[in-house]
Amino acid sequence: MVLSLVSLCAREVVSDHSSSPSWLSCLPRELYRPLLDAAFDHNRPLAVGELVQRWPERTLNVGGQKKHGHTPPNRLCIQALLLSVVRGLTDKRCALQLLDLSGLQCDEGLLEDSMGGWSLTVALCSTLMQAQDSRGCRRDGERERKRSLKTQRERDSIIKRDRGMESRKRGMEGEEGEFVSGDKKGEEGISLMRVCSQEESVPGVRRRMELQRRNEPQQTNCSSDSDQPEVVRVRADLFINARSWDRVCGALSLVGPLKLYCRYLRVEELPAPSVASLLQLLPREGLLGLDIRYASLGVSGLALLLPQLEPFLLLHTLKLHYCNLDLRRVQSGEQGTMQDMCRGLSALKQLRRLSLTALRLPGHLRLVLSSLPQPLEVLELPYLSLTPADMSYLSCSPHASSLRELDLSENRLDESAVPSLRRLFSQAETRLVQLSLCGCGLSDGLLGTLLPSLQRCRTLRTLRLALNPLTRSGLVSLAWTAVEISSLQLLLYPTPLEEYEPGLPPLPSSAQLLDWPLMEGSEVRKLTLSQLGEILEAKGRQHDLLMTSDLLKYSTDLTLEE
Missing domain, CATH: 3.80.10 (Leucine-rich repeat, LRR (right-handed beta-alpha superhelix))
Incomplete structure (x- = not known):
C-alpha cells in the first residue's frame, strides 16, 4: 500500500509527543482524522488521547478501520481513546456526539497486545461508570457551591433585618428623646410585636443550615438524572459471559453523559432468564444481530427469549450455537412451548440470517423455517442431523431462491439427498x-x-x-x-x-x-x-x-x- 503525503506527514507529527502543544493549538479540523489514523497505526496512545479529547466532529468512527486493511489498535490506544472521551465531556473544544466502536475488537489471541471482544466490553462498561462517577462529583461540587451562596444570602438578609429593627426602635424614641403621640406609639408597638414574632419563628442560621442539609437529598432526588441531556452515544459490539454480565447490566442501567448502544450482541454460557434481563436493558434501536453460544436453553428457553426480540425492529441476524435444543426428545407437554417458539420466530420481521449449530432438529426444519415471515439470505445448519425430508423441504421452500450463503456441514448426505441438493x-x-x-x-x-x-x-x-x-x-x-x-x-x-x-x-x-x-x-x-x-x-x-x-x-x- 502506497502512503499518501498526508499520511506520511501525519506519521512524523504524532511520532514526537513533545511537539504536540505547538501543532494542537493551530490544527485545522480536516487533519484530525489522518493524525488519529497515524496515531493508531503507530501505537501513539498519548496522541490518540489528545486528539479525541478535542475531536471537532460530531461523529467518530473507529471500529470501521479493520475493514479497510488496518490492523486493530493495540490495547493502550483503545484505553487512551476511552479515557479521552470522558475528559472530552468537560472540554468545550470537543464536539463529539456519536462514538462508533463497532467491529473494533480483535479476534481473541490474533495479536498479542490487541483487545478482544470480552476485554473491550469490560473496558467500555468501566468507562461508562467512570463517566457517571465523575459526573456525580461535578454535580456534588455544584450543589456545594449553590448551598454556600444561599447561606451567604441568608446571612445578609438577617443582618439587614437586624439593622431595620434598630432603626425602628430609634424612631419610636424620637430624634431628641421626645415622646411620640399615643396613636402613633401604639401603631409602632403593634408593628414591633409583629416583627418580633416573625423573628422568633425563624430558626438560627446554624439550625437552618442543618435543616437545609437534611432536606437537600429529597430535593435533589425530585429532579432525576433522566432530565439531564445525553451527551455522547457510544455504539459497539458487546461480548458478554457470566463474568461480565453484572458489569454490563450496571452500565446499561446508568443514566449519564455516555449512553451505550449495541450493534451485535454475543453471549456465552448464560441461562435464558439472564439473557432476557439483558435484552430488556438494551436500547431498542440499533441492535442488528444476536449470537447465543454454549447455553442450555432448550425449547422453553427459546420460547422465553424469542418474544423479547420483537421490539428490536432492525434485528436481521440470529445465531444459536450449541444451545442444547434437541427436538428428538420433545415430550407431549412441550408441544405448546414449541408453538410459542415458532410464534416468536414469526415476529422477527427483518430476519435475514439464521445460524443453528448442533441443534438436533431431524424432521423439524419445516416447522422452524416456515415460521419466518421473510425468505432468508444466509442459512447455516451444521450438525443438525437433517433428514431427506428436511432437504426436500429446503429445496422447495421460499428460502431456496434467495440464499446467498448456505452451510450444511456435518449433515450426513446420501443418495436420497442428491435430487434435493440438485x-x-x-x-x-x-x-x-x-x-x-x-x-x-x-x-x-x-x-x-x-x-x-x-x-x-x-x-x-x-x-x-x-x-x-x-x-x-x-x-x-x-x-x-x-x-x-x-x-x-x-x-x-x-x-x-x-x-x-x-x-x-x-x-x-x-x-x-x-x-x-x-x-x-x-x-x-x-x-x-x-x-x-x-x-x-x-x-x-x-x-x-x-x-x-x-x-x-x-x-x-x-x-x-x-
Missing part, C-alpha cells in the same frame, strides 16, 4: 455466493452427481468441501469443475484418501479424517499439488483462485462481511 442448487444458482458442505460424507460418486449443478452456480465465490472421503481422482474432477466457475475465488478441498496412513475404513467419517495421521515425507502430497497446479495453469486461474486443504490457515478475507 434442485436446491438450481434454485439458488443466480444468488448463491458461499457454500459449505464439509464433513457430509460425499464420496467420488456422490460429488460427481452434484458437480454439474455446482458448475451452473455462476455467482459462487467460496466453496468448502473439506473432510469428505474423496480420492485423488475425485479431487481432480472437483478441481476441473472449480476452474470453470469464473466467480470462484476459494476452494477448500479435502485431503485425498491416498495421503492418509493405512487403516482408514472405505468411507471414513469426518471425525476419523480429522484425527487420522497423514503420511509424511512421501511423494503423494507433491503429486496432488502438482496436478492441481497444472489444472490452474491450464485455465489461467493461478492468480485469482485459491485452492487449499488447510483448515486453519486458509484465507478468510474472501468470506462475506455482515
